[in-house]
Amino acid sequence: xxxxxxxxxxxxxxxxxxxxxxxxxxxxxxxxxxxxxxxxxxxxxxxxxxxxxxxxxxxxxxxxxxxxxxxxxxxxxxxxxxxxxxxxxxxxxxxxxxxxxxxxxxxxxxxxxxxxxxxxxxxxxxxxxxxxxxxxxxxxxxxxxxxxxxxxxxxxxxxxxxxxxxxxxxxxxxxxxxxxxxxxxxxxxxxxxxxxxxxxxxxxxxxxxxxxxxxxxxxxxxxxxxxxxxxxxxxxxxxxxxxxxxxxxxxxxxxxxxxxxxxxxxxxxxxxxxxxxxxxxxxxxxxxxxxxxxxxxxxxxxxxxxxxxxxxxxxxxxxxxxxxxx
Amino acid sequence: xxxxxxxxxxxxxxxxxxxxxxxxxxxxxxxxxxxxxxxxxxxxxxxxxxxxxxxxxxxxxxxxxxxxxxxxxxxxxxxxxxxxxxxxxxxxxxxxxxxxxxxxxxxxxxxxxxxxxxxxxxxxxxxxxxxxxxxxxxxxxxxxxxxxxxxxxxxxxxxxxxxxxxxxxxxxxxxxxxxxxxxxxxxxxxxxxxxxxxxxxxxxxxxxxxxxxxxxxxxxxxxxxxxxxxxxxxxxxxxxxxxxxxxxxxxxxxxxxxxxxxxxxxxxxxxxxxxxxxxxxxxxxxxxxxxxxxxxxxxxxxxxxxxxxxxxxxxxxxxxxxxxxxxxxxxxxxxxxxxxxxxxxxxxxxxxxxxxxxxxxxxxxxxxxxxxxxxxxxxxxxxxxxxx
Numbered sequence: 001x002x003x004x005x006x007x008x009x010x011x012x013x014x015x016x017x018x019x020x021x022x023x024x025x026x027x028x029x030x031x032x033x034x035x036x037x038x039x040x041x042x043x044x045x046x047x048x049x050x051x052x053x054x055x056x057x058x059x060x061x062x063x064x065x066x067x068x069x070x071x072x073x074x075x076x077x078x079x080x081x082x083x084x085x086x087x088x089x090x091x092x093x094x095x096x097x098x099x100x101x102x103x104x105x106x107x108x109x110x111x112x113x114x115x116x117x118x119x120x121x122x123x124x125x126x127x128x129x130x131x132x133x134x135x136x137x138x139x140x141x142x143x144x145x146x147x148x149x150x151x152x153x154x155x156x157x158x159x160x161x162x163x164x165x166x167x168x169x170x171x172x173x174x175x176x177x178x179x180x181x182x183x184x185x186x187x188x189x190x191x192x193x194x195x196x197x198x199x200x201x202x203x204x205x206x207x208x209x210x211x212x213x214x215x216x217x218x219x220x221x222x223x224x225x226x227x228x229x230x231x232x233x234x235x236x237x238x239x240x241x242x243x244x245x246x247x248x249x250x251x252x253x254x255x256x257x258x259x260x261x262x263x264x265x266x267x268x269x270x271x272x273x274x275x276x277x278x279x280x281x282x283x284x285x286x287x288x289x290x291x292x293x294x295x296x297x298x299x300x301x302x303x304x305x306x307x308x309x310x311x312x313x314x315x316x317x318x319x320x321x322x323x324x325x326x
Numbered sequence: 327x328x329x330x331x332x333x334x335x336x337x338x339x340x341x342x343x344x345x346x347x348x349x350x351x352x353x354x355x356x357x358x359x360x361x362x363x364x365x366x367x368x369x370x371x372x373x374x375x376x377x378x379x380x381x382x383x384x385x386x387x388x389x390x391x392x393x394x395x396x397x398x399x400x401x402x403x404x405x406x407x408x409x410x411x412x413x414x415x416x417x418x419x420x421x422x423x424x425x426x427x428x429x430x431x432x433x434x435x436x437x438x439x440x441x442x443x444x445x446x447x448x449x450x451x452x453x454x455x456x457x458x459x460x461x462x463x464x465x466x467x468x469x470x471x472x473x474x475x476x477x478x479x480x481x482x483x484x485x486x487x488x489x490x491x492x493x494x495x496x497x498x499x500x501x502x503x504x505x506x507x508x509x510x511x512x513x514x515x516x517x518x519x520x521x522x523x524x525x526x527x528x529x530x531x532x533x534x535x536x537x538x539x540x541x542x543x544x545x546x547x548x549x550x551x552x553x554x555x556x557x558x559x560x561x562x563x564x565x566x567x568x569x570x571x572x573x574x575x576x577x578x579x580x581x582x583x584x585x586x587x588x589x590x591x592x593x594x595x596x597x598x599x600x601x602x603x604x605x606x607x608x609x610x611x612x613x614x615x616x617x618x619x620x621x622x623x624x625x626x627x628x629x630x631x632x633x634x635x636x637x638x639x640x641x642x643x644x645x646x647x648x649x650x651x652x653x654x655x656x657x658x659x660x661x662x663x664x665x666x667x668x669x670x671x672x673x674x675x676x677x678x679x680x681x682x683x684x685x686x687x688x689x690x691x692x693x694x695x696x697x698x699x700x701x702x703x704x705x706x707x708x709x710x711x712x713x714x
Contacts, residue, residue, distance in 0.1 A: 061526060072497045074472070074494050104685070107468060109687070110470075110473070146690070166687075167687035
């Protein structure tokens with residue numbers, strides 16, 4: 001299989017398949033990942049082809065899923081666990097933060113826990129509560145975890161390959177409202193580094209940084225701004241821990257302005273950290289304060305309100321205009 | 327040493343039927359339970375219909391030696407805390423039989439997930455006692471290699487390790503290995519959701535894990551009555567595997583029952599819960615003051631059930647150990663204590679930069695950046711001094 005156009009969810013499925021084929025220690029675990037293929041069908045067909053021993057339907061207990069994955073990793077396995085929805089991860093938060101993240105350090109490097117936690121995240125699908133959240137900052141804040149999110153099918157494939165290959169625990173956030181977006185995936189390509197940000201649209205007037213589901217919104221905003229004669233550079237951050245500040249710095253030194261966009265609440269979010277670091281690194285290059293566009297300090301609203309809550313084209317362009325007006 | 331268990335020898339169709347507890351539960355109201363005991367507090371050998379053991383004199387002396395050395399090490403650690411050499415110590419005083427009995431039931435290939443109080447089990451696994459003290463001195467968070475002795479790092483958050491044990495056991499089963507996993511926890515941990523989830527996972531996947539609950543009656547200041555309305559071993563029944571209560575101050579009973587349970591797990595018969603009924607003779611940790619919540623009379627009652635004394639009584643009465651043996655052991659205990667004391671006092675503080683090490687196996691840009699910044703900051707002091 002070489003270059004092929006596929007949906008983001010199919011790319012994850014293909015990536016899991018590749019991992020199961022190439023490494024007998026890779027296991028898939030989660031609720032409904034077997035016969036059903038997951039509630040989003042991301043693991044469709046894998047149990048049929050690799051058996052119940054490697055694609056494991058688990059009891060409905062998230063702490064148990066991650067806790068047993070840790071035990072399996074201690075035994076030499078490489079579990080890839082699925083948390084069914086973003087808002088369901090919190091029963092496992094203790095195991096992730098207290099155990100998964102710290103065991104390598106507690107053992108002074110003798111124990112490695114190559115566990116991937118896949119979490120479909122974000123809103124925009126008209127779901128009931130707890131199905132639309134963006135908790136990535138809660139994980140990025142924790143030393144010992146790596147946190148990434150692909151924005152397109154190719155990254156979905158390759159970043160998952162790299163996450164599974166990593167000897168560190170990786171929280172892999174899947175932009176669920178982009179599951180059906182199709183793009184080219186070259187499974188024979190040589191991927192770039194997992195934690196590198198990427199310039200996905202070059203520009204000169206302002207840098208718009210986003211990740212996961214918001215990259216498309218950022219690109220749409222840049223296209224709209226271009227019609228008004230504004231040249232916007234769009235960065236796909238790809239990784240929230242570590243964050244590729246070098247790439248952000250290079251971009252901001254060129255443009256002098258930065259707007260960070262994510263679905264998660266802006267308060268103490270990824271954008272807050274980026275704003276602080278960019279202020280430290282690029283103080284004399286900045287023509288405007290770093291602005292953040294994201295969710296509010298409210299519980300994720302009922303779905304009839306989510307279009308107002310989520311950063312859309314207009315809210316992003318509003319921030320762009322404010323930054324350019326300084 | 328031969329250990330025979332009808333549970334291991336005669337597998338029945340279902341785990342529930344195999345359990346003595348299933349029968350007991352129907353006969354007895356909650357709270358009245360059968361205790362597996364092979365050595366009474368008076369040092370008398372007694373028989374049990376399901377669990378038998380016939381240790382040689384040498385094996386009996388070995389168990390006695392293990393318990394005495396463990397208690398001596400534990401006492402030395404408490405002293406070291408009082409002297410300021412350790413920040414904290416969690417004493418196992420009173421639980422020597424539960425830990426040595428279960429610890430000596432293990433095969434080399436078996437794997438142990440301890441709490442933070444399993445100093446006796448660590449001893450059985452061959453973990454150097456001084457390795458246990460780094461975290462209590464504050465020089466590391468454990469640091470030993472779990473795989474070198476199949477003894478995992480101490481886990482402080484209550485009950486979390488039972489899930490790791492269940493997962494590890496799932497892996498053992500996948501590997502088809504001739505091994506079992508022994509997971510320790512306490513009466514307080516029995517209330518944790520993770521423990522319930524580990525029972526569920528182990529039962530559903532028929533994982534070769536034995537849950538060893540040391541019910542020492544107290545979770546800091548809370549008595550077991552604050553954790554449960556039924557005897558803890560009976561919880562297993564609801565998950566579909568057998569549970570048994572053993573006299574936790576009887577090293578022979580702990581050994582026999584754990585051996586049978588581990589063998590049962592190794593032969594594909596699934597998990598089992600052992601509740602070792604014992605008593606925390608000391609404080610929860612050196613920071614605790616048990617006089618605030620329990621009576622001295624209670625402790626005095628349990629002193630009559632001391633795990634070491636009863637085996638000494640047996641050894642003496644049967645003529646299996648003489649005064650010279652006990653005197654030699656006393657000298658060995660003192661030597662161990664001295665070695666531990668010297669090792670702790672010589673334990674160097676970690677280097678400043680150690681806090682940036684081993685956070686990630688594959689590295690992390692932020693850690694690299696902060697390490698470099700901190701090194702530069704530290705170096706700035708040296709430069710200033712040189713400037714003077």
